Amino acid sequence: MNRAGPIFPRKSALAIRIARHLSLDRDEEAALDLLEGAPQKLTPGEPLLTAGEPAVSLFVVQQGWLHLSNRLPDGTRQILRFHYPGDLIGTSSIPWHHAGATLTAVSDCIVTPVRKGDLGRLFARHGRIGGFLYAMAAAEAVAMGDRLTSVGRTDALHRLATLLLDIRARLRSTAGGVVDTIELPLTQTDIGDALGLTKVHVNRTFREMEKRGMIARAGKRVTLLDDAALIAFTGFVDRYASIATDWLPDEAGLR
Amino acid sequence: MNRAGPIFPRKSALAIRIARHLSLDRDEEAALDLLEGAPQKLTPGEPLLTAGEPAVSLFVVQQGWLHLSNRLPDGTRQILRFHYPGDLIGTSSIPWHHAGATLTAVSDCIVTPVRKGDLGRLFARHGRIGGFLYAMAAAEAVAMGDRLTSVGRTDALHRLATLLLDIRARLRSTAGGVVDTIELPLTQTDIGDALGLTKVHVNRTFREMEKRGMIARAGKRVTLLDDAALIAFTGFVDRYASIATDWLPDEAGLR
DNA sequence: CGATCGTTTGATTCCTTTCAAGGCAGGTGG
DNA sequence: CCACCTGCCTTGAAAGGAATCAAACGATCG
Numbered sequence: 001m002n003r004a005g006p007i008f009p010r011k012s013a014l015a016i017r018i019a020r021h022l023s024l025d026r027d028e029e030a031a032l033d034l035l036e037g038a039p040q041k042l043t044p045g046e047p048l049l050t051a052g053e054p055a056v057s058l059f060v061v062q063q064g065w066l067h068l069s070n071r072l073p074d075g076t077r078q079i080l081r082f083h084y085p086g087d088l089i090g091t092s093s094i095p096w097h098h099a100g101a102t103l104t105a106v107s108d109c110i111v112t113p114v115r116k117g118d119l120g121r122l123f124a125r126h127g128r129i130g131g132f133l134y135a136m137a138a139a140e141a142v143a144m145g146d147r148l149t150s151v152g153r154t155d156a157l158h159r160l161a162t163l164l165l166d167i168r169a170r171l172r173s174t175a176g177g178v179v180d181t182i183e184l185p186l187t188q189t190d191i192g193d194a195l196g197l198t199k200v201h202v203n204r205t206f207r208e209m210e211k212r213g214m215i216a217r218a219g220k221r222v223t224l225l226d227d228a229a230l231i232a233f234t235g236f237v238d239r240y241a242s243i244a245t246d247w248l249p250d251e252a253g254l255r
Numbered sequence: 256m257n258r259a260g261p262i263f264p265r266k267s268a269l270a271i272r273i274a275r276h277l278s279l280d281r282d283e284e285a286a287l288d289l290l291e292g293a294p295q296k297l298t299p300g301e302p303l304l305t306a307g308e309p310a311v312s313l314f315v316v317q318q319g320w321l322h323l324s325n326r327l328p329d330g331t332r333q334i335l336r337f338h339y340p341g342d343l344i345g346t347s348s349i350p351w352h353h354a355g356a357t358l359t360a361v362s363d364c365i366v367t368p369v370r371k372g373d374l375g376r377l378f379a380r381h382g383r384i385g386g387f388l389y390a391m392a393a394a395e396a397v398a399m400g401d402r403l404t405s406v407g408r409t410d411a412l413h414r415l416a417t418l419l420l421d422i423r424a425r426l427r428s429t430a431g432g433v434v435d436t437i438e439l440p441l442t443q444t445d446i447g448d449a450l451g452l453t454k455v456h457v458n459r460t461f462r463e464m465e466k467r468g469m470i471a472r473a474g475k476r477v478t479l480l481d482d483a484a485l486i487a488f489t490g491f492v493d494r495y496a497s498i499a500t501d502w503l504p505d506e507a508g509l510r
Numbered sequence: 511c512g513a514t515c516g517t518t519t520g521a522t523t524c525c526t527t528t529c530a531a532g533g534c535a536g537g538t539g540g
Numbered sequence: 541c542c543a544c545c546t547g548c549c550t551t552g553a554a555a556g557g558a559a560t561c562a563a564a565c566g567a568t569c570g
Contacts, residue, residue: 070404073490078404095394095498116502120386124504127382130389131375137392139350144399149325149333151407152451155557187516196407201558203518235328243350247371249379410525442548456526458550 012036012112014060017086018132021243025251028126035122036060036112042105044185048090049103055093057113061085064109065185068092069102069193079194081144082106084170088114088133107185131248143239151196156205158234159195161214164224165236173240181223267291267367269315272341273387276498280506283381290377291315291367297360299440303345304358310348312368316340319364320440323347324357324448334449336399337361339425343369343388362440386503398494406451411460413489414450416469419479420491428495436478 015032018024024032039062042048048066049055066083080101083089092100094116123130143166150162164182171179188206189199197205209215214230216223224230270287273279279287294317297303303321304310321338335356338344347355349371378385398421405417419437426434443461444454452460464470469485471478479485 068400070400072404072408076408078400078407080400080403091393092397092400094502095390095397095494097499100393100397100494101400120503123386123389124382127379127385130382130385131378134378134385134389134392135350137389137396138346139355141392141396141399142347142350142355144396144403145323145325145333145335145347145356148335148399148403148406149327151403152333153327153331189516198559199516200518200560203516204558207518239350239355244352247349248375249372443550444548453527454549455528455551459526462550 012060013062013086014088018129021245022128022132022248023251024129028129031122031126032129035118036114039110039112042066042109042111044105044107046105047102048105048109048111049093049099051099051102053099054097055090055099055116057115058088058090058093058119059103059111059113061087061089062110062112065106066103066109066111067106067190067194069104071102077193078196079190081140081147082167082170082194085174088136091137094119106190128248132243132245135243135245135247139239139243146237146239147194154234156195156197156201157208159197160191160202160205160209161230162234162236163191163195164215164222165230165234165238168224169236169238169240180227181221184220184222267315268317268341269343273384276500277383277387277503278506279384283384286377286381287384290373291369294365294367297321297364297366299360299362301360302357303360303364303366304348304354306354306357308354309352310345310354310371312370313343313345313348313374314358314366314368316342316344317365317367320361321358321364321366322361322445322449324359326357332448333451334445336395336402337422337425337449340429343391346392349374361445383503387498387500390498390500390502394494394498401492401494402449409489411450411452411456412463414452415446415457415460415464416485417489417491418446418450419470419477420485420489420493423479424491424493424495435482436476439475439477 012032012035014036015029018032019029037057040059042064048059051070061083063085066089068080068083068089070078070080072078083103089103089111090099123133146162146166150159154162167184168179168182171182186194187199188202191197192199192202195202206215206217210217213225214233215225230236267287267290269291270284273287274284292312295314297319303314306325316338318340321344323335323338323344325333325335327333338358344358344366345354378388401417401421405414409417422439423434423437426437441449442454443457446452447454447457450457461470461472465472468480469488470480485491
């Protein structure tokens with residue numbers, strides 16, 4: 001890797017994702033090209049934005065994983081969701097002047113800032129893109145609802161299995177191809193904080209899954225051994241496979 | 256009440272909420288006036304939209320409460336959030352052609368439909384309103400994150416206290432005035448499904464809160480006895496108090 | 511090579527569930 | 541007008557899943 005400058009596609013991962021769902025006209029493409037600022041690198045564990053802190057920008061993930069978390073008065077933490085390349089993150093600071101939750105890098109990351117004012121202009125001038133971002137946010141809300149369901153109503157085995165399927169589904173939606181082995185940059189503590197479990201119990205649950213032949217592990221690498229069985233076991237629904245845009249007018253319909 | 260036709264403000268509760276945060280020009284007001292279809296009544300327990308069902312419309316809550324829920328293969332239910340007047344609901348069916356979760360009336364309700372295509376045109380032509388809807392969705396996502404944190408990381412007493420504060424905060428943001436007594440249309444089973452607890456334990460937790468002098472109950476009416484103490488106890492943050500719109504261009508800035 | 515962070519394992523405790531059943535209020539039908 | 545049903549609230553006893561407490565082990569790092 002070249003240290004002199006960021007190496008990632010000239011096109012933003014967000015622009016690529018949008019273009020995959022929406023056919024953009026010249027104006028819209030130009031607006032997206034000007035949206036993001038200079039790329040920024042993060043190392044594992046580095047906070048990008050802390051809850052309560054003033055926030056003037058959102059960010060686009062270009063490379064790496066991050067997570068969004070809350071901290072309780074007693075110090076315990078809940079991880080709300082994980083973010084992957086192409087995600088527009090820091091949306092929790094849109095409705096207020098301060099960040100509503102904390103963003104932390106999980107792996108080495110590259111992100112690009114989007115000033116809130118610029119996002120506002122994008123919404124005002126290129127509403128179709130705004131509509132797509134709205135749909136993306138809606139899909140993410142559904143995914144968070146699935147997590148809440150998992151945490152609120154299922155035991156540790158189901159929660160962990162669902163999380164693994166969920167992570168795999170997102171990696172697939174980015175990577176394109178079929179992924180069946182996951183390289184997990186997460187510690188068992190992180191996983192526990194995402195699932196509402198202690199790290200000790202996460203560990204026991206991993207072992208239980210191995211013993212049952214649901215997964216195989218090698219270091220940080222996890223392989224899902226029987227897809228169909230896991231999906232049947234958890235009732236998992238992939239929310240990332242696609243996002244409908246037919247409810248948005250096509251270019252002509254803009255009038 | 257007059258049965259001949261719906262009795263609620265000519266103005267939609269959504270338009271009122273938007274206008275409270277954003278100063279609308281004539282065009283935008285007109286667009287909002289045409290957005291919603293004929294009002295529809297619901298009785299308690301009546302489903303408005305069921306997960307998996309094809310969905311062509313969202314809805315605006317004009318009166319009453321509803322909840323959004325998921326059901327697991329084994330029949331258990333998780334309530335994801337409650338909806339109140341002024342909320343745009345059914346957004347979980349935006350990214351797909353089918354509803355992503357189930358909407359059910361909690362009390363007597365009046366809702367008005369918004370066709371997805373009409374919402375799409377609103378986004379494309381009146382992007383500032385789209386931006387506001389995006390901010391509203393972001394605030395709701397943060398609130399759901401708070402719920403997830405509560406369910407994943409706190410015990411029954413904290414969860415219930417937080418829920419009561421949350422419900423009270425939303426009623427206040429609608430009702431305007433100071434509300435300290437809540438008229439709960441929810442059964443203890445509903446509350447359990449929202450908090451990831453059994454109805455039995457919800458009951459014991461209510462009693463415990465009474466015993467500790469945190470609340471008083473009379474039928475379905477709950478009174479929060481010591482605000483400051485409850486807020487300190489839970490670390491509750493009111494996410495509904497306000498929504499920033501200064502990141503959106505004002506009318507002039509539209510260009 | 512000590513130090514630190516993360517994983518693993520065991521023993522015990524505890525919060526919540528499960529199972530069971532009585533009580534109460536509102537609605538229905540005779 | 542009242543017996544009867546049904547849904548919801550309430551309470552008790554026992555069982556269970558996960559947390560807590562404790563400690564050993566392994567790997568990475570300066």
